[in-house]
Amino acid sequence: MDSVGVAAAAPDAGPGPAWQSKCPWGAPSTTSISCSLADVMSEQLAKELQLEEENAAFPEVVAAAEGPFITGENIDTSSDLMLAQMLQMEFDREYDAQLRREEKKINGDSKVSISFENYRKVHPYDSDSSEDEVDWQDTRHDPYRADKPTTTPKRGFIGKGKDITTKHDEVVCGRKNTARMENFAPEFQVGDGIGMDLKLSNQVFNALKQHAYSEERRSARLHEKKEHSTAEKAVDPKTRLLLYKMVNSGMLETITGCISTGKESVVFHAYGGKSATEDKVIPPECAIKVFKTTLNEFKNRDKYIKDDYRFKDRFSKLNPRKIIRMWAEKEMHNLTRMQNAGIPCPQVVILKKHVLVMSFIGQDQVPAPKLKDVTLSNEDMKKAYYQILNMMQQLYRECNLVHADLSEYNMLWHDGKVWLIDVSQSVEPTHPHGLEFLFRDCRNVSQFFQKGGVAEALNERELFNAVSGLNITADNEVDFQAEIEALEKMNEDHVQNHGKKLSTFSSDGDPPIYDE
Numbered sequence: 001m002d003s004v005g006v007a008a009a010a011p012d013a014g015p016g017p018a019w020q021s022k023c024p025w026g027a028p029s030t031t032s033i034s035c036s037l038a039d040v041m042s043e044q045l046a047k048e049l050q051l052e053e054e055n056a057a058f059p060e061v062v063a064a065a066e067g068p069f070i071t072g073e074n075i076d077t078s079s080d081l082m083l084a085q086m087l088q089m090e091f092d093r094e095y096d097a098q099l100r101r102e103e104k105k106i107n108g109d110s111k112v113s114i115s116f117e118n119y120r121k122v123h124p125y126d127s128d129s130s131e132d133e134v135d136w137q138d139t140r141h142d143p144y145r146a147d148k149p150t151t152t153p154k155r156g157f158i159g160k161g162k163d164i165t166t167k168h169d170e171v172v173c174g175r176k177n178t179a180r181m182e183n184f185a186p187e188f189q190v191g192d193g194i195g196m197d198l199k200l201s202n203q204v205f206n207a208l209k210q211h212a213y214s215e216e217r218r219s220a221r222l223h224e225k226k227e228h229s230t231a232e233k234a235v236d237p238k239t240r241l242l243l244y245k246m247v248n249s250g251m252l253e254t255i256t257g258c259i260s261t262g263k264e265s266v267v268f269h270a271y272g273g274k275s276a277t278e279d280k281v282i283p284p285e286c287a288i289k290v291f292k293t294t295l296n297e298f299k300n301r302d303k304y305i306k307d308d309y310r311f312k313d314r315f316s317k318l319n320p321r322k323i324i325r326m327w328a329e330k331e332m333h334n335l336t337r338m339q340n341a342g343i344p345c346p347q348v349v350i351l352k353k354h355v356l357v358m359s360f361i362g363q364d365q366v367p368a369p370k371l372k373d374v375t376l377s378n379e380d381m382k383k384a385y386y387q388i389l390n391m392m393q394q395l396y397r398e399c400n401l402v403h404a405d406l407s408e409y410n411m412l413w414h415d416g417k418v419w420l421i422d423v424s425q426s427v428e429p430t431h432p433h434g435l436e437f438l439f440r441d442c443r444n445v446s447q448f449f450q451k452g453g454v455a456e457a458l459n460e461r462e463l464f465n466a467v468s469g470l471n472i473t474a475d476n477e478v479d480f481q482a483e484i485e486a487l488e489k490m491n492e493d494h495v496q497n498h499g500k501k502l503s504t505f506s507s508d509g510d511p512p513i514y515d516e
């Protein structure tokens with residue numbers, strides 16, 4: 001096609017549609033792309049057509065892309081949809097369970113077995129077996145939790161004598177089948193028999209179910225395509241559902257938009273709502289940290305958690321999705337410890353799977369600046385330095401923690417003081433690499449303040465000793481590091497020999513203090 005500059009032809013190169021400029025989840029509006037008019041026309045047409053198609057297949061995905069705000073107002077129209085999505089998850093799980101049973105039946109004791117893995121709806125990594133954890137800590141009734149279906153007990157019958165009803169009873173079974181029909185996908189037309197005393201025979205039910213499966217699979221494939229394209233920008237449907245639930249329950253008033261997209265997490269701002277319980281107060285503004293469920297990014301973080309004895313037993317048994325939840329859990333525990341020690345840091349509001357809600361450091365939707373982005377007066381810089389020195393000591397001694405990612409990127413300047421954030425990777429000092437992490441933290445802090453002109457700033461080795469109370473005398477980095485590693489090794493050997501680690505390190509020549 002011939003290339004005519006379209007920027008000039010466009011009526012005015014102003015911002016895009018209103019929702020786009022307001023939309024914090026939307027891409028920034030780009031201007032003047034130079035291509036032919038015909039190109040634009042056809043592209044637009046193609047987009048429209050695609051949108052129409054998607055609208056028909058997945059209204060929810062498109063709606064989410066265009067309506068980034070999760071508020072009390074727009075929740076009503078979408079809650080049915082959310083409900084449908086939850087049912088969908090249940091349905092998928094049931095379907096997979098059925099597949100597994102079939103697989104088992106077919107394979108029996110045979111040495112050669114076939115696998116239905118490819119037919120499963122829920123990929124093992126996706127499996128969201130929420131049954132195995134305490135969920136939705138809010139004690140308030142969760143309107144989306146399906147009431148537990150009444151089931152026939154394990155022994156397979158109810159009642160006594162001639163009143164015995166088994167699970168094969170035609171009437172019971174028929175009613176159950178009708179009820180289960182509700183679990184079919186939302187798009188699946190089952191008529192309005194639900195609610196009547198319909199009794200579907202097993203045969204009819206199974207045929208229906210079969211049909212529902214194939215319909216579902218067809219749309220799931222479409223869905224997947226769409227999902228991959230948006231997952232990077234916003235959040236996956238399950239997370240969206242969690243967020244909706246928080247707004248729906250009234251705990252959050254509005255989720256206004258994204259304040260940070262990192263490699264491992266996305267952080268949103270929200271206005272707090274009302275707590276279900278009297279004793280808990282939701283902060284007026286909240287930060288929602290969503291740990292990314294794309295697994296690759298977390299692989300290189302294994303060493304933080306794998307060796308953390310608090311999580312060790314569980315680590316080996318978990319699938320990657322659960323490990324990511326553990327990061328969120330770690331952040332919650334660490335923040336709580338810090339809060340208890342009086343260290344300025346976000347206050348935990350609620351943890352729900354891989355989503356952590358905490359108080360917002362900042363005001364009116366504007367997050368407090370990172371230390372790296374703020375220009376402080378000499379006086380404030382010095383004040384910040386001493387505050388951090390103090391916080392590092394408190395963290396080590398009172399919280400028994402090493403931040404492990406401490407730098408000007410994870411310290412915010414707010415209300416005339418420094419606030420620590422991002423503590424999901426923080427470990428206890430006796431973690432096999434705890435002291436190395438501490439040394440790295442010290443190096444970052446020293447360098448930042450020395451460059452920032454704080455003459456009093458200790459060098460990294462002095463700072464390390466000041467924080468840990470250890471007395472490593474090496475006067476150069478290499479030897480210092482070697483001593484740190486020797487201490488860590490001593491601790492590890494102790495673990496090997498005694499099955500438990502030292503409670504503290506000591507390098508004063510005294511025997512190490514054991515926690516008996």
Ligand code: ADP
Pocket residue numbers: 259260261262263264265266267287289346358359360361362367368370409410421422423
């Ligand atoms: P990451 O692992 O992506 O670095 P962080 O916890 O550091 O995650 O959060 C990323 C960014 O989000 C921070 O640099 C900060 O700007 C913002 N942020 C995180 N938590 C809060 C909070 N409680 N209040 C205000 N801003 C926050």
Ligand code: MN
Pocket residue numbers: 409410422
């Ligand atoms: Mn960070």
